[in-house]
Amino acid sequence: MSTTRKRVYGYLAEFKSASALYKAAEKVRDAGFRKWDCYSPYPIHGLDGAMGMKRSILPWFVFFGGITGTATAFTLAYTTQVVIYPTVVQAKPANIFSVPAFFPVMFELTILFSGFTVLFGLLGLIQLPRLNHPLFASKQFHRATDDAFFIAIEARDPKFSPNQTKELLSSIGGENIELVEEED
Amino acid sequence: MASTTQTAPETQTGVKLPVLEREKLILNGRSYHWITERICGVLENRQPLLWWLLFIPSALIAMIGVGGGLTYLVSTGVGVWGMSNRVFWGFDITNFVFWIGIGHAGTLISAVLFLTRQNWRTSINRAAEAMTIFAVMCAGIFPAFHVGRVWFAWFLAPVPNANGIWQNFKSPLLWDVFAVSTYFTVSLIFWFLGMVPDLATIRDRAKPGLRKTLYGIFALGWRGGNRQWSHYEMAYLLLAALSTPLVLSVHSVVSFDFATSVVPGWHTTIFPPYFVAGAIFGGFAMVLTIMVPARFIYGLQDLITMKHIDNMAKIILLTGTIVGYAYLMELFVAFYSGAIYEMDAFKYRIAGPYWWAYAAMMSLNVLSPQVFWFKRCRENLWVIMVVAMCVNVGMWFERFVIIVTTLARMWLPGDWKTYSPSGVELMTFVGTIGMFLALFLLFLKFLPCINIAEVKWTLPESDPHFDDKEHHPDHGVKNEAAYQKELV
Numbered sequence: 270m271s272t273t274r275k276r277v278y279g280y281l282a283e284f285k286s287a288s289a290l291y292k293a294a295e296k297v298r299d300a301g302f303r304k305w306d307c308y309s310p311y312p313i314h315g316l317d318g319a320m321g322m323k324r325s326i327l328p329w330f331v332f333f334g335g336i337t338g339t340a341t342a343f344t345l346a347y348t349t350q351v352v353i354y355p356t357v358v359q360a361k362p363a364n365i366f367s368v369p370a371f372f373p374v375m376f377e378l379t380i381l382f383s384g385f386t387v388l389f390g391l392l393g394l395i396q397l398p399r400l401n402h403p404l405f406a407s408k409q410f411h412r413a414t415d416d417a418f419f420i421a422i423e424a425r426d427p428k429f430s431p432n433q434t435k436e437l438l439s440s441i442g443g444e445n446i447e448l449v450e451e452e453d
Numbered sequence: 454m455a456s457t458t459q460t461a462p463e464t465q466t467g468v469k470l471p472v473l474e475r476e477k478l479i480l481n482g483r484s485y486h487w488i489t490e491r492i493c494g495v496l497e498n499r500q501p502l503l504w505w506l507l508f509i510p511s512a513l514i515a516m517i518g519v520g521g522g523l524t525y526l527v528s529t530g531v532g533v534w535g536m537s538n539r540v541f542w543g544f545d546i547t548n549f550v551f552w553i554g555i556g557h558a559g560t561l562i563s564a565v566l567f568l569t570r571q572n573w574r575t576s577i578n579r580a581a582e583a584m585t586i587f588a589v590m591c592a593g594i595f596p597a598f599h600v601g602r603v604w605f606a607w608f609l610a611p612v613p614n615a616n617g618i619w620q621n622f623k624s625p626l627l628w629d630v631f632a633v634s635t636y637f638t639v640s641l642i643f644w645f646l647g648m649v650p651d652l653a654t655i656r657d658r659a660k661p662g663l664r665k666t667l668y669g670i671f672a673l674g675w676r677g678g679n680r681q682w683s684h685y686e687m688a689y690l691l692l693a694a695l696s697t698p699l700v701l702s703v704h705s706v707v708s709f710d711f712a713t714s715v716v717p718g719w720h721t722t723i724f725p726p727y728f729v730a731g732a733i734f735g736g737f738a739m740v741l742t743i744m745v746p747a748r749f750i751y752g753l754q755d756l757i758t759m760k761h762i763d764n765m766a767k768i769i770l771l772t773g774t775i776v777g778y779a780y781l782m783e784l785f786v787a788f789y790s791g792a793i794y795e796m797d798a799f800k801y802r803i804a805g806p807y808w809w810a811y812a813a814m815m816s817l818n819v820l821s822p823q824v825f826w827f828k829r830c831r832e833n834l835w836v837i838m839v840v841a842m843c844v845n846v847g848m849w850f851e852r853f854v855i856i857v858t859t860l861a862r863m864w865l866p867g868d869w870k871t872y873s874p875s876g877v878e879l880m881t882f883v884g885t886i887g888m889f890l891a892l893f894l895l896f897l898k899f900l901p902c903i904n905i906a907e908v909k910w911t912l913p914e915s916d917p918h919f920d921d922k923e924h925h926p927d928h929g930v931k932n933e934a935a936y937q938k939e940l941v
Contacts, residue, residue, distance in 0.1 A: 286914065286919070286920060287914065287915055287916070287917050287919065288916075288917050288918060288919050288920035289920075290917070291917035291918075294679075306678035306679060306680050307678065307679040308676060308677050308678050308679070309677060309679065309682070310485060310489075310650075310654070310677060310905075310906060310909055311650075311906040311907065311909040311910040311915060312679070312682040312683075312685070312686050312906075312910065313679070313682075313915070313917055314915075314916065314917060315917055316679050316682075316917065317679065317683050319917075320679055322679070322680065322683055324687075325683055325684045325686075325687035325688075327684055327687045327688055327691065328687065328691060331691050331695075345611055345622075346622040349611075349613075349619035349620070349622065350619070350621075350622050350623065353617075353619065354613075354617060354618060354619055356618065356619075356621065358621050358623060358624070361623050367622075367623060370622065370623040371622055371623075373625075373628040373631070373632065373702070373706055373709075374622055374627070374628055374631045376698075376702060377628070377631040377632050377635040377699075377702065377706075378631065378635070380635055380639060380695050380698070380699045380702075381631075381634075381635040381638060381639065383691070383695050384635075384638060384639040384642050384643075384692065384695055385638075385642070387642065387646075387688050387691050387692050387695070388642050388646065388688075390688070391646070391684055391685065391687075391688040392673070394684045395680070395681040395684050395685065397673040397674050397675065397681075398670075398673035398674050399673075399674040400669075400674060401674070402674060402676060404676060411657035411658070412657075413657075413676065413677045414650065414653045414654040414656075414657045414675075414677050415485065415486060415489045415654060415657065415658070416484065416485035416486040416489065421678075
């Protein structure tokens with residue numbers, strides 16, 4: 270007899286195509302669920318709306334990341350060239366009129382900082398990297414990165430109930446409905 | 454509250470024009486699973502014998518050329534390169550500009566064609582991005598080692614030296630350091646993020662073991678949920694939007710290394726656009742050079758179709774013609790300026806001791822792509838390979854002409870020197886070619902060479918309204934006859 274306790278993660282149901290997933294997502298959304306997700310091998314156009322999701326807030330992070338880059342480059346160049354150690358090279362000025370010559374570096378650091386903000390902002394928003402996830406315990410879930418479309422409704426959703434949720438998934442066309450459990 | 458997803462009913466009642474059907478990007482109606490199998494098969498199956506026959510010599514050339522050449526350089530001194538007083542930039546900067554230019558096609562395909570919604574990019578963007586990364590790695594070797602005492606290369610980083618002197622932020626050479634390192638970093642982020650869903654595919658196909666663990670770590674635990682895809686697509690869009698001006702800036706800044714100097718033949722405003730067009734031109738030629746054989750060896754003809762190759766040939770024709778325009782405009786401006794030094798610089802390029810380099814540049818870069826005006830030439834893979842090789846060589850000669858012939862004949866006759874490369878320089882350059890090929894072959898062996906997720910997304914059945922075209926006439930394509938009726 271196994272001694273590990275299991276905790277229910279939720280129901281996983283397969284849908285036969287992107288269209289079926291899209292229509293099912295609209296129904297799950299209208300049923301008022303919050304903790305659920307659609308899994309597909311590629312991003313499906315318009316599924317955000319069908320799931321009632323808001324637009325990603327990542328651009329705001331990147332905007333401020335980019336501004337930080339511009340400011341860093343300006344401070345670095347201006348402080349070192351004009352304030353700390355003004356060096357006259359090729360008779361070019363070492364004062365406020367040097368600023369146009371700093372533009373290329375300011376531009377590059379804007380892009381560099383924005384690029385890093387995209388990377389780390391994205392990882393923060395999608396809560397990755399992580400080494401494991403309850404869904405990986407499923408026998409069929411590995412096909413989500415190949416050719417299968419799934420909806421998973423989590424047990425921690427307040428509307429979740431073992432029987433009704435299963436019925437809902439089956440009534441909207443879900444197949445191979447599976448109760449996914451995680452080891453506690 | 455749930456948002457509505459119904460599209461507005463069609464209100465336009467006028468005459469409908471017939472819609473030309475788009476050429477299919479993926480041939481023979483392949484399924485999602487077929488795409489996964491075929492692309493993952495490249496790295497899951499044993500590599501063909503040809504792979505080893507290419508990899509072993511490339512790796513050896515890289516080790517001897519780059520490893521040996523640089524060891525000799527560092528242990529002896531920068532004098533082992535054939536540079537002389539006045540011609541301080543020879544093969545090193547020529548090769549640097551050559552390699553960095555090659556990288557540009559990768560970013561163009563992944564970023565600019567993404568922003569302009571050119572879906573054909575999906576079959577080639579991964580390999581082109583990999584090419585960018587490896588080309589920039591090859592490029593970085595030359596400026597890092599041409600400083601001579603390479604252990605002082607940290608002087609390039611924005612930290613003060615022992616005397617408290619900082620870098621000169623007004624110098625294009627420092628701009629170049631920032632531009633190239635930013636370019637490499639952002640390209641790497643773009644390449645890696647684009648690969649995460651595909652690494653997850655490989656992870657999910659692998660049997661438990663070291664392989665699954667390693668791919669699993671690099672896949673970051675990707676699950677493909679729409680709550681991830683939504684942010685992921687935004688991240689991809691942002692990176693594309695950031696990389697587009699970045700790629701234009703990098704080769705512009707490289708051209709500033711020349712254009713901001715007061716040297717006849719370099720001091721021209723045409724340089725930034727001319728360099729960028731040349732970089733894209735040379736980069737696409739390199740994409741074709743490596744993708745046409747790879748497509749054949751791994752049987753990827755349904756994914757990288759003749760349509761893709763046709764598009765790339767057209768881009769080569771366009772950018773090659775822009776480059777030709779720039780060459781002619783340089784000559785015209787030199788003549789029109791009335792400046793004797795400027796005119797002399799170009800006379801020397803055309804008819805001086807380096808005339809063969811100029812002739813090679815003109816014929817290989819401007820004349821050879823002109824065959825792509827003809828559809829028959831764009832459909833013949835042999836012609837395509839020959840032109841691509843011509844452009845690879847021609848673009849190298851372009852940089853040689855710009856850099857060496859100009860430095861060999863500057864203001865004072867007492868400075869005039871001719872330059873020819875030493876054996877060590879040649880060895881290092883050939884070594885970087887080996888390094889580039891070896892890295893690309895390793896990429897084919899270990900990473901998905903085509904973007905699996907994005908290719909699936911270009912299939913018609915990936916549209917969520919694929920099944921219900923009757924109810925959504927906006928999305929579907931009616932048959933030709935129905936449109937012809939309405940036209941009457």
